[in-house]
Amino acid sequence: ALISMRQLLDHAAEHGYGVPAFNVNNLEQMRAIMEAADETDSPVIVQASAGARKYAGAPFLRHLILAAVEEFPHIPVVMHQDHGTSPAVCQRSIQLGFSSVMMDGSLGEDGKTPMDYDYNVDVTRRTVEMAHACGVSVEGELGCLGSLETGMAGEEDGIGAEGKLGHDQLLTDPEEAADFVKATGVDALAIAIGTSHGAYKFTKPPTGDTLSIQRIKEIHARIPETHLVMHGSSSVPQEWLAVINEFGGAIPETYGVPVEEIVEGIRHGVRKVNVDTDLRLASTGAVRRFLAENPAEFDPRKFLKASTAAMKEICKARYEAFGTAGNA
Numbered sequence: 001a002l003i004s005m006r007q008l009l010d011h012a013a014e015h016g017y018g019v020p021a022f023n024v025n026n027l028e029q030m031r032a033i034m035e036a037a038d039e040t041d042s043p044v045i046v047q048a049s050a051g052a053r054k055y056a057g058a059p060f061l062r063h064l065i066l067a068a069v070e071e072f073p074h075i076p077v078v079m080h081q082d083h084g085t086s087p088a089v090c091q092r093s094i095q096l097g098f099s100s101v102m103m104d105g106s107l108g109e110d111g112k113t114p115m116d117y118d119y120n121v122d123v124t125r126r127t128v129e130m131a132h133a134c135g136v137s138v139e140g141e142l143g144c145l146g147s148l149e150t151g152m153a154g155e156e157d158g159i160g161a162e163g164k165l166g167h168d169q170l171l172t173d174p175e176e177a178a179d180f181v182k183a184t185g186v187d188a189l190a191i192a193i194g195t196s197h198g199a200y201k202f203t204k205p206p207t208g209d210t211l212s213i214q215r216i217k218e219i220h221a222r223i224p225e226t227h228l229v230m231h232g233s234s235s236v237p238q239e240w241l242a243v244i245n246e247f248g249g250a251i252p253e254t255y256g257v258p259v260e261e262i263v264e265g266i267r268h269g270v271r272k273v274n275v276d277t278d279l280r281l282a283s284t285g286a287v288r289r290f291l292a293e294n295p296a297e298f299d300p301r302k303f304l305k306a307s308t309a310a311m312k313e314i315c316k317a318r319y320e321a322f323g324t325a326g327n328a
């Protein structure tokens, strides 16, 4: 059944678990997420970005998620719009049937320009008013994703600040977070702690200086009732990088957010954990390997099945590690 984000995250807070929010663009990702949830008895958050709508088309995306609800009626599903760049974008998603939207007012409508606090409060509060009238939840974001080492957001395309960010933008301020939640009424708050979107988060395994789980603890201590959201939370599995590079890929050395650090965040108020890149890496590695090992195959169902299986394994591992398993 389709449920709101608020319902699911309230349950997660009550029982002390986190929920991975996987990005979805196609059938294979959808099947991987739902089959993994079914096998681990986990509730699901599927999220669609503007890029996903552009790739699949809004009606296909919507019906893909509705098909998941139809095939797995016993699994609670949140249909979330990732990184909305304006109240108008969020409104269109609500009309499409999404049960949750993100109004990312940390950046402007281009998804690139860092905006000031007052702008963020204004667009987020307006979105909350509209969404709550329809029973839809809202995630806001305070602070900008980016590397604490370089001040750069990392992603070339998609959502990410352009130019160099300061430390005050890269680490969400607990006092400002308290004020923001009060002023906007958001159901969940995405915070900046040194992660960034994409595969290139850290040039070496992160330490407390480059990934601030400490900041999560400080924010949670200040606003214990608020559901916190971690973006840029792919772990960038070294084994999948090795597979990709063994079978013709060329991905330089890079590190993600270790699962055990996310689990520590979940102990301190993190309830939603955004993961996209890990499924992309697993899918690419599986397809590269399958085609290299089966050069005579040309039925896409064969290599897409390998892709689905690889993504499903990642989903199951996250459902187990984050404590989502058993809570459907």
Ligand code: G3H
Pocket (backbone or CB within 6 Å): 023, 049, 050, 051, 052, 082, 083, 157, 158, 159, 197, 198, 276, 277
């Ligand atoms: O915001 C980042 C997510 O990974 C979505 O990426 O915009 O390429 O679909 P995308």
Ligand code: 13P
Pocket (backbone or CB within 6 Å): 023, 082, 083, 196, 197, 198, 199, 230, 231, 232, 233, 234, 235, 274, 275, 276, 277, 278
């Ligand atoms: P990753 O690129 O780390 O998977 O992050 C995804 C995300 O935050 C989507 O909003």
Ligand code: NA
Pocket (backbone or CB within 6 Å): 047, 081, 082, 083, 102, 139, 274
């Ligand atoms: Na989101």
Ligand code: ZN
Pocket (backbone or CB within 6 Å): 083, 197, 231, 232, 274
């Ligand atoms: Zn994100």
